[in-house]
Amino acid sequence: MVMKFTCLTTHLQRALGIAERFTGKNLTLPVLSSVLLDVSKNTLRVRATNLEHAVEITIAGTGAHEGRVVVPARVASQLIQSVGDARVDLEERHGSLLVCTRGRETKINGLNPEEFPLIPKVTPVAVATMDGAVLGRGIASVLPAVSLSEFKPELCGVLFHLASHEVRCAATDTFRLAEFRARYTGDAGKGMSFIIPQRIGQEMGRILTTSEEVTITMGDNQALFETVDVRVLSRLIEGTFPEYGGIIPKNFESSCYLKRTDLLSAVKAASIFSSKLQEVTLSFAKKSVSIAARNAEVGEYITEIPTVITGKERVVSFNYHYLLDGLNLLTEDECFFGINGEAAPGMIRNKADGSILYVMMPIRI
């Protein structure tokens, strides 16, 4: 009896799309850049791993015989993306995968399924459930601040922290810090706190877009995220995420509300003229904020956005990448911008919704 399975093309497309991003890019170990298709009863499980993290997506289908096949992820994914039919038939023959749609018959050479890594079990240290959309948004909104330098491994990921009534995500590269906070209504048990690698953070942000329930199981050095049809297993980054609470400024010497798109386009334009320090200078005057940059070779740029400033007149410069990253995280039309001179961090957030905070250090010129 050979493996046989029929399912909707879109489901398989999504599954392979997710799975492909979890594979390893290693030529010497081809099995790590492959996906395992495991058919049992009326479900197909698509699995991929690079030995740091793993994913398993479950697809419902019909007419199945049990069986397993391992095929290169890119080949399978690209092929299925090109299928126009609503349904697709999968079949295993001598270790290869046959993909049959109307008028097409394709064979993808497979590898030995016995060599595909087993997905380890997680011994739960703590378990909690929460809204997938909140988790996805929380992780996605702090991702840009994750450190890219491996100098401090604990900063190469997103802190996930769950306590009695609150869920927090945070990331920092020591120059800026992004934090997301939301109320938590489920049962947090004794709470949990861990750091997930940036790459998994990205994937979680993509996968978790709907409000379905996610179960989070924290193990010894790994965590498992489960929705109805997707399970993501990730290693956790060892180390303690720094106590960043003291960094978030509570008071500002000068602050204002600005239209986010105005500020965004002003900073973008100014960035063309910034020097190799990549700075743009913001001057908070009484009735306006002006954004300026100057480069001896290119020229200079200045623009003024009228607004009303609370506090004193101040001038401060930021790395424009940091500023743009932060502004892109915010969602409302208007944003709050507070600064504390050139030696202390400034902060931006949405005007009304305080769930996302973005704190950054100025450049000293």
Place this chain on the structure above:
Amino acid sequence: MEQHQMWREALAKIELDLSRPSFLMWFQETDIMHIENGVATVFVPNSFVREWLQNKYHKTILHALRGITSEIKDIAYVIGKPQGNTGTISASFGIKDALKRKRPFSAYGGDEETTPFKDLTVNPITNLNPRYTFATFVVGSFNELAHAAAQSIIKNPGLSYNPFFIYGGVGLGKTHLIQAIGNEVLANNPAVKIRYVPSERYMGEIVDALRNQEMQKLKEKYREVDVLIMDDIQFVARTEKMQEEFFHTFNTLYERNKQIIISSDRPPHAIATLEERLRSRFEGGMIADVGMPDFETRLLILKMKVDSKKINIPEEVLVYLADTIKTNIRELEGALNKVIVASKLSNAPLDAETARRSIAAHLAAPKKFISIKKIIKTVADFYEIEERDLVHRSRKHEVVKPRQIAMYLMREELKTSYPSIGDKFGGRDHTTAIHSCEKITRDLLTNSELEEEIRAIRERIFFDRSVA
């Protein structure tokens, strides 16, 4: 190491039975940790490998190991890293590097110009910043007593000088010194419990604890430490509750011979609101002051900073900086940073003139606009008296204090000579001016209201453009 040798031999056998890719995939970075009662404990890099070895290769590994020594009956797999350069195969194959994703080190240029958040490098348990060490602490005549006392505390925490009270002006290295003591004690003995806390943070913790009714927890947290370092104690003196809380903590620690290190901007007897019982306790230990660094020390500090930043700044520029900024090491560093940025931006080599221009804004911006006239006007405005009364020979009580303050400010901010100060105020004698300045300086140490007033006046002088 015999077990490493054994593991290497076992791997050689296992390799024969496996394909090269699977051997690399599953056996890189593995090693035997120890062998006990016939059970060999094997390090594996992650849970995937553990799962696989347990389920797929357990027999193969056991067989290979038993072929070497029959004493092994079973194998346990734990996740961990082999120590040092042992019999593992990771290094020789270089596969780890291939597996590791290469990341751009710094996504955005200018990082070096952005100062990172200070708090992030701080050790979350002790609150100490590892940046503060004795290696970067410059000792001169102005701080050698404090430094010597610190060294003796490091040798004998809790026993030699307890409490250790250090005071001195802003930006002179008090925080550096007391944190360096903490870091050094910790380096000598990692088991020692150290807690560094600025007194303002302590205040915040007390308020939080009162609100969440966790006072007992807070008390325990501070009373279990071996070394307590309290920075800027003068703020504790502001409220009674704080003083009381600190007093009990202090006593508990002191009785148990735990080291207490305290810093302040003035000596204990000059902290006006400090309760008698705390003052006498502070004075019972070792009190050391940190004074102003001399020119040579300032130059040495600059050279050290430049060395650590690996950047070349001409000697004449450093001499200029050391000569210009006399009273505050932090300000000295700030000016140096400005110069460094200027040198990075400019295409020509740096000379003293460009250095002067680049720090001109930093140093003189607020000061260049002030004049004797402006000080007199601001002080008169502040106390709502006539300028004429201030400078003339009026002995009215309400004029005397403002006049003394005006004299003090002239001396402090403009370095006006005493005779000419006397001259400005209706031809008074220079000894009158000296008396006024000394009186205010003295009062400042004990009178926090006066301090507040002078700060407000200074702010008006420097920042209020409408007056100018």
